[in-house]
Amino acid sequence: MSGSRGGIFVLRVKKRPWGFRLFAAAVGGLLIGTLAAGPAQAEGQAGQAGPELTALAVEQSTVDATSGDATVTVNWHITDGNAAATEMFGDIAFQQVDTDGRLIGAPQTLTFSFEPQWPYQASAVAGTMASADYSHAFPVPRYAAQSTARWAVVKVTARDDRGGTFTVGRQDLGRFHAAFTATHVVDSTGPxxxxxxxxxxxxxxxxxxxxxxxxxxxxxxxxxxxxxxxxxxxxxxxxxxxxxxxxxxxxxxxxxxxxxxxxxxxxxxxxxxxxxxxxxxxxxxxxxxxxxxxxxxxxxxxxxxxxxxxxxxxxQNSSVQASDFAITPAQYNNWDGTAPLTITMKPSGFRNGIASATVLLDGCSGSVTENPVIAPDGSISLRATVPPIYTKRCTVTGIGITDGVGESAAYGTAFHGPVLDLVATQIPDTAAPVVNSASLDVTSVPASMLPRNAVLTLDVTSFVGVNRFSLTVYDASGASVNGMSGGIASVTNGPLKLTVPLQQGLAKGDYTVGFTLTDAGGLHTQYGYPSGHSLPVPGGPLLITVTDG
Missing domain, CATH: 2.60.40.2550 (Immunoglobulin-like)
Structure with a gap:
């Protein structure tokens, strides 16, 4: 059924339910509105129908967007022949279209879902998953390259939660004539x-x-x-x-x-x-x-x-090459500080010397050497640094050299070049700390002088350095009455001073001190614990007597 009203042609489509009145009008040569057409390109699960776009229109034929808050209302209808589907997601893309049909600028996308949910902008306003109406006020961009621009829906996609999908491209959307003309603030400059x-x-x-x-x-x-x-x-x-x-x-x-x-x-x-x-x-x-x-x-x-x-x-390593790669030392000692490494190689085919050489390492700090010295045997050396204590392995991942005329060669995975086999490792920690002697500055203290601290002085030997301790004060029955633990500055050889806390209220009697020393590699040694599962303290037990007074 069709008719006219005030010079506007009204078309009602009975084949598909539609909750909106659909308009078509000639505006400056641009047809605005919709004509319900055949099915959109749709896909569903094997043997069952999927979603389908059956109607699409915009309500305004022209809009003034110069204020920055203009909208046009877009209405659309989607059916889904898959009875098991319970949700729909999709998007509608608007884009400027030149008079010759060329797309201009960026598409502006409107997202939708059947049920209202973030971050989708629109949701169904009527109907069911099998046949639903959608509507949304699409925000029109304020700026365009010209004062007047034509906008059209150029793509619609949707998918349901049972695998059904459809995509309607620009060519098929032409039958809907979903477009409008907008007045814009002119943007004449690029980014x-x-x-x-x-x-x-x-x-x-x-x-x-x-x-x-x-x-x-x-x-x-x-x-x-x-x-x-x-x-x-x-x-x-x-x-x-x-x-x-x-x-x-x-x-x-x-x-x-x-x-x-x-x-x-x-x-x-x-x-x-x-x-x-x-x-x-x-x-x-x-x-x-x-x-x-x-x-x-x-x-x-x-x-x-x-x-x-x-x-x-x-x-492609065709003009300049390198060979005889080596890394020294193969095992480094970084237990008590940084450790140096040297990477050597012999370049060949270079002209006007070597302008620059780069070494990259995994776990260590590489370097760039400008104008490296070429040794009498034809080799060059690059320097690297291993951080202290925790770096167990240092692998060369890339070596690059450039000669005096700009030709280069590259090796290693970091540069996607031929594989290198250059690895240095940390010298292992195999020896736990050793205490050569131990002494207390206080061996007897009146109860009236408590609380106070005693000082335990240890003469230690540790290959990798002692950096943690724990000590406990025991009474004559072997019960713990106090203690202390923590980290300390690394000591490899010589005196190590620890604080022994003596608290107020200790009863008259004899107290002993047991302690544990742990090195940077995690090895530890225990001395003087009353359980008998530790080493004896060199020179005898560490004894403190609390007296009357």
Missing amino acids: TYDGLGAVLDQPEYLYNADASVTARYRLSITDAESGFFRGQLVLSGPRGATASGSIRLTQNTDGTLRCGDYNGYDSHDVFCTVEVTLPAGAPAGTWSVSRVGLTDASGNVSVVKGLSQDPVHVT
């Missing part, structure tokens, strides 16, 4: 960036003889009006070779935004990471960031060219 640089773990060298390699960068992007949408980073290498990587601001399921590795809440100030893949065999030499192109949500583009930033050395 800007600062803080461009390689990510912290980006290798300085990349070996690409057999496989592609990836260079990773991060940058901070600002667009105060429309907000950032997407971009591209270009690297330039030898002989005019280039490679590029793209970035795009996307929305997470919880409504937050993501650009590469970074999450955020604002499209106007964005941190992004971007990856650029260099194919296997790409020309060896120095590759640098040469161009950055950024696009905002309105479609404005800004391009910065002529850059030469954050170089990375790409190599």
Whole structure:
């Protein structure tokens, strides 16, 4: 049934239930409204029907968005032939469309679910899972590249909780004519960036003889009006070779935004990471960031060219090589401080000397050596440092060298190069601490002088150093009456002084002291405990007598 009312053509579709009146009107050559059409592209579980978009419309044909708070109401209807389905999730994407049909700027996404739930923006307003009406006031962006912009629904997707899905693309959505025209504040400038640089773990060298390699960068992007949408980073290498990587601001399921590795809440100030893949065999030499192109949500583009930033050395080890790799000492002593390591190799094929050599290590601190000295035997040496005590193993993960004319070679997993077998380990702790002598500065104390502390002086020998202690004061029956424990500055040889607490109220009589010394490797030795499960104290028991007075 159809008719006219006030010059507006009204169409009612009886084939599908619909809780809204659907309009179609010619506005400046743009058809606004909906015509219920055949099923959308749908998929369900084998042998049963899935969800289907059966109607879609926007209520306003034009809207003034210059205030920043304009909305258009979008109505849609979804059926689901799967009787077991109890929930529906999906999204609707609006995007600017040029007069020639070209999509402009960033899509604006509206998310929905059958039941109201965060972070979905819309939910069903009537019906059941089998046939439900949805409606939502879609916020229209304030900015566009021109004062007037055409917006259309360009994609609708949905899925139910039984595996049924559908996706309706731009071509099929054309039959619904769900579009509107908006007046905008003009945004005529593209995004800007600062803080461009390689990510912290980006290798300085990349070996690409057999496989592609990836260079990773991060940058901070600002667009105060429309907000950032997407971009591209270009690297330039030898002989005019280039490679590029793209970035795009996307929305997470919880409504937050993501650009590469970074999450955020604002499209106007964005941190992004971007990856650029260099194919296997790409020309060896120095590759640098040469161009950055950024696009905002309105479609404005800004391009910065002529850059030469954050170089990375790409190599197939064809011009310069290295051999005879070694690490010394094979076992290091870092129990009482840092330990030095030396990595040696013999470069060949280089010209004008070696300009720079880099060593990377797992668990230890590597180094970069500028203009390393070439020894008479043709070798060069790189230095590394092992942190104290807790580093048990130090593995060389990358070695890179660059000669005086810019040719390079790379080895090790950190640079995706040929495998290195360079490992140094900590000298093991095999000897527990030894006490050579022990004495107390107080052996008798009147009860009236309590509380007070006695000082226990130990002469110790420990390969890795004593750094913890525990001591206990026992009465004549072997019962504990006080004690103390804790960490101390490492002592490998010589005197170690410990405090023995003597509390107020100790009864007249004899008291003994037992103690435990623990070294940095976790080995311990016990002395003087009344249980008999410890070593005797050198020179006899540690005895303190409490007297009258």
